[in-house]
Amino acid sequence: MPNAEPLLQVSGLRVHFPLQAGLLGRHAGTVKAVDGVAFHIDRGETLGLVGESGCGKSTTGLAMLRMSPLTDGRIHFDGEDITSPDKPALKRLRRRMQMVYQDPFGALNPRMKVLDIIGEPLRVHRLTRGRAAYREKVMALLEKVGLKAEMADRYPHEFSGGQRQRIGIARALAADPELIICDEPVSALDVSIQAQVINLLEDLQKELGLTYLFIAHDLAVVRHLCHRIVVMYLGRVVEVADRETLYDNPQHPYTQALLGAIPIADPDPEVQQHFNPSLSGEVPSPIDPPPGCPFHPRCPHATELCRREAPRALEVEDRHTVACHLHDPDRAQAMAGNL
Amino acid sequence: MNMKAHDVTRRTLLDVRNLHTVFEKDGNEVHAVNQVSFDVKEGEILAIVGESGSGKSITAMSLLRLIPSPPGRIIGGRVLFNDEDLLDLDDEQIRRLRGRDIAMIFQEPMTSLNPSLRIGRQLAEPLLVHGSVPKDQVRERCLELLRQVRLGDPEKRLDAYPHELSGGMRQRVMIAMGLACLPKLLIADEPTTALDVTVQAQILELLRDLVRANNSSMMLITHDLGVVARYADRINVMYAGRIVERGTAEEIFHHPKHPYTLGLMESMPRLDQAPGSRLTPIPGQPPDLSDPPPGCPFHPRCRFAEARCRSERPPLEQLTEHHWKACWVDTDAKR
Numbered sequence: 001m002p003n004a005e006p007l008l009q010v011s012g013l014r015v016h017f018p019l020q021a022g023l024l025g026r027h028a029g030t031v032k033a034v035d036g037v038a039f040h041i042d043r044g045e046t047l048g049l050v051g052e053s054g055c056g057k058s059t060t061g062l063a064m065l066r067m068s069p070l071t072d073g074r075i076h077f078d079g080e081d082i083t084s085p086d087k088p089a090l091k092r093l094r095r096r097m098q099m100v101y102q103d104p105f106g107a108l109n110p111r112m113k114v115l116d117i118i119g120e121p122l123r124v125h126r127l128t129r130g131r132a133a134y135r136e137k138v139m140a141l142l143e144k145v146g147l148k149a150e151m152a153d154r155y156p157h158e159f160s161g162g163q164r165q166r167i168g169i170a171r172a173l174a175a176d177p178e179l180i181i182c183d184e185p186v187s188a189l190d191v192s193i194q195a196q197v198i199n200l201l202e203d204l205q206k207e208l209g210l211t212y213l214f215i216a217h218d219l220a221v222v223r224h225l226c227h228r229i230v231v232m233y234l235g236r237v238v239e240v241a242d243r244e245t246l247y248d249n250p251q252h253p254y255t256q257a258l259l260g261a262i263p264i265a266d267p268d269p270e271v272q273q274h275f276n277p278s279l280s281g282e283v284p285s286p287i288d289p290p291p292g293c294p295f296h297p298r299c300p301h302a303t304e305l306c307r308r309e310a311p312r313a314l315e316v317e318d319r320h321t322v323a324c325h326l327h328d329p330d331r332a333q334a335m336a337g338n339l
Numbered sequence: 340m341n342m343k344a345h346d347v348t349r350r351t352l353l354d355v356r357n358l359h360t361v362f363e364k365d366g367n368e369v370h371a372v373n374q375v376s377f378d379v380k381e382g383e384i385l386a387i388v389g390e391s392g393s394g395k396s397i398t399a400m401s402l403l404r405l406i407p408s409p410p411g412r413i414i415g416g417r418v419l420f421n422d423e424d425l426l427d428l429d430d431e432q433i434r435r436l437r438g439r440d441i442a443m444i445f446q447e448p449m450t451s452l453n454p455s456l457r458i459g460r461q462l463a464e465p466l467l468v469h470g471s472v473p474k475d476q477v478r479e480r481c482l483e484l485l486r487q488v489r490l491g492d493p494e495k496r497l498d499a500y501p502h503e504l505s506g507g508m509r510q511r512v513m514i515a516m517g518l519a520c521l522p523k524l525l526i527a528d529e530p531t532t533a534l535d536v537t538v539q540a541q542i543l544e545l546l547r548d549l550v551r552a553n554n555s556s557m558m559l560i561t562h563d564l565g566v567v568a569r570y571a572d573r574i575n576v577m578y579a580g581r582i583v584e585r586g587t588a589e590e591i592f593h594h595p596k597h598p599y600t601l602g603l604m605e606s607m608p609r610l611d612q613a614p615g616s617r618l619t620p621i622p623g624q625p626p627d628l629s630d631p632p633p634g635c636p637f638h639p640r641c642r643f644a645e646a647r648c649r650s651e652r653p654p655l656e657q658l659t660e661h662h663w664k665a666c667w668v669d670t671d672a673k674r
Contacts, residue, residue, distance in 0.1 A: 195605075271611060
C-alpha cells in the first residue's frame with residue numbers, strides 16, 4: 001500500500017449535549033450522544049457506520065466535519081490534528097471533507113438554481129475563475145453524476161428524489177474532496193432508484209479514489225457498499241470488522257441480534273430459519289443510559305459484571321474488535337464466578 | 340407459517356373489483372388507483388407492494404372510504420365485503436363498520452394517536468363506539484388488549500400520554516386499537532416503517548400471531564420486500580396505480596414474471612447474495628400519473644419493451660391458478 005496511514009483517525013470521541021428544562025434553562029441532564037468512540041478510515045475504503053436510531057452515528061459523522069461540538073477526544077485527518085482547528089484550517093478541512101445528506105428534499109435550497117447549489121463550494125473556496133469556467137465546471141459535475149448539463153438552470157423542485165440526491169452528490173464532489181461522509185444517502189429513496197444511486201457512489205469511488213464514511217441503518221445496503229463496518233449502540237462502538245467477518249461471524253450479541261432481525265427477501269422456509277427476532281425491548285434513552293455495558297438490559301447473556309462495568313474494546317482476531325465482556329479473557333473468569 | 344392461503348377452499352372475505360380513485364391536481368385528473376381488482380381470503384395475509392406513488396396506500400384508504408374529498412374521488416368499482424358493497428353504504432353505515440369489521444393501522448404511530456388524550460381513553464374509544472363490551476368491562480378489556488400486544492406495565496400505560504411512550508410502544512398501542520373489536524380484516528399500512536429493525540421484527544411477529552389467533556385476515560401494505568417474503572401468503576405488486584403482478588410469495592420471489600417485479604428483485608441488495616456484486620437498477624423513474632405514458636405504464640423503463648407495449652395496455656391475465664401478470668412479453672423466453 002502506498003500510504004498505510006489512515007486518512008481519518010478518531011479516538012476517545014465524546015459528544016455530550018446539555019439538556020435544559022424550564023424557562024431559566026436549568027441544567028436537567030446530559031444527552032450522551034457519542035460516548036467514547038474510536039475508529040479509523042483507510043484511504044480509498046468505504047467504512048460503514050451502522051446502528052439504530054439514537055446510537056450516535058449521525059452525530060459522529062457531524063463531529064468528523066467539526067459540525068458538532070466535541071466534549072472529548074481527538075480527530076486526525078491525513079496526519080493532522082483537527083480536534084480544534086482555527087478558522088482557516090477548518091475551511092481547508094471542509095474542502096477536503098464533504099457531506100451528502102439523507103433528505104434530498106430538505107438538503108437543497110429551493111430558491112437556488114442547481115447551478116449555484118452545486119457551485120457553492122466552488123465559490124466558497126474560490127476554485128474557478130470567471131463565470132464561464134464556473135458554469136463549465138458545474139455542467140461537468142452534472143454529467144459526472146448522470147444528469148444533463150442543461151439542467152443547471154433549473155430549480156430543485158423540478159427534480160425527483162433520486163435526481164436531487166445526484167445533485168447533492170455533485171455538490172459534494174465540486175471541491176474535489178478526499179472523504180465524503182454519506183449520512184443515510186439512499187434511505188429516503190425507492191428501491192429501484194436506490195440502486196441507481198448506490199451504483200453511482202461505487203463508480204465515483206473507483207474513478208476518483210474517494211474514501212467514504214457511509215452512515216446507514218439498512219444492513220443489506222451497508223453489506224453491499226462497505227468494506228469495513230463499525231456497529232454502534234447507544235453512543236458506543238460495540239463491534240468493528242471487515243464486511244465478510246461481520247456478516248458471517250458476528251461476535252457481539254447486539255450485532256448478532258441486529259442481523260437476525262432483518263427480514264430476508266426469500267419466502268423459502270430454509271432461508272427464513274435464519275430470521276431470529278429474539279431481541280426484546282428497545283434502545284434506552286441516551287439521557288439516562290444504563291450503567292455498565294449499554295446493551296446489558298436487552299442482552300440475553302448479561303451478567304452482574306455487565307450491569308456494573310463497561311466492557312473494553314478487544315481485538316478477538318485480526319481486524320476484528322468487539323466490546324463485550326464475553327470476549328474478554330481477563331473477564332471471562334470473573335463472569336463465570338458471577339453467573 | 341402455519342396456514343397457506345393458496346388453499347382455494349377458503350372463502351373470499353373481501354372482493355375488490357375495478358376500483359378507480361382519482362385526485363384533482365392542478366386541473367388534471369391523477370388516476371392514483373386505476374381499475375384495481377383483487378381479493379382477500381379468510382385467514383390470509385395478503386400483501387400489496389409497490390414504491391411511493393404506486394397507489395398502494397390510496398387503495399387501502401379507498402376501501403374504507405378514507406380518501407380526502409376533495410381532491411380525491413372514487414369514480415368506479417365495487418368493494419364487496421361479506422357480499423355487501425362498501426361503496427354503497429351511507430356515512431353512518433361505513434362509520435359503524437370501520438374499526439368493528441375492518442380496522443386499519445397506519446404507519447405513523449406518532450401522528451395517528453391523539454397527543455392530548457391518555458392511552459386508555461383512546462383504546463376504549465372503538466369499544467365504546469361499537470358497544471363491543473359492556474361499559475363496566477371496558478377497562479378490563481383495555482388491559483387485556485395491552486397484555487396481548489405485550490406492552491409491559493399495562494395498568495400504568497393506560498394513564499400515559501402518547502409522548503411518554505417510545506415508537507415501538509406506540510405502535511403496540513395502535514395494534515391493540517386495531518384489534519380491539521376483533522375485526523375480520525386488518526389493514527396495516529407500512530406498520531413498522533418508522534421503527535428500528537429490532538423493534539420492527541418484534542412488532543411484525545406479534546401482529547401476525549394475533550391476526551392468526553383471531554382468525555382475522557390482514558392486508559399488509561409495504562415497500563419492504565423482506566417483510567413481504569416473511570409474512571405474506573399472496574402478493575399484489577402495484578406500479579403506477581395498477582396491479583402488474585399477483586401470485587403466492589413463492590411465485591413472486593422465485594418465479595417473477597413481470598419486468599417490474601424482476602427489476603425490483605435485481606435492484607435490491609440482498610443479504611443472501613454474494614456481497615459486492617453489482618446491482619441492476621431499473622432505469623428512469625415512475626411516470627407522472629397526471630400524464631401517464633400510452634400503452635403499458637412501465638414500458639419507458641422496461642428492457643423487454645416491444646412495439647405493442649408502447650401503444651396497447653396489457654390486461655392482468657391469469658398464468659396459473661394464483662399467478663397473474665399484466666405484460667405482453669414472455670419474460671422467461673427473453674431473459
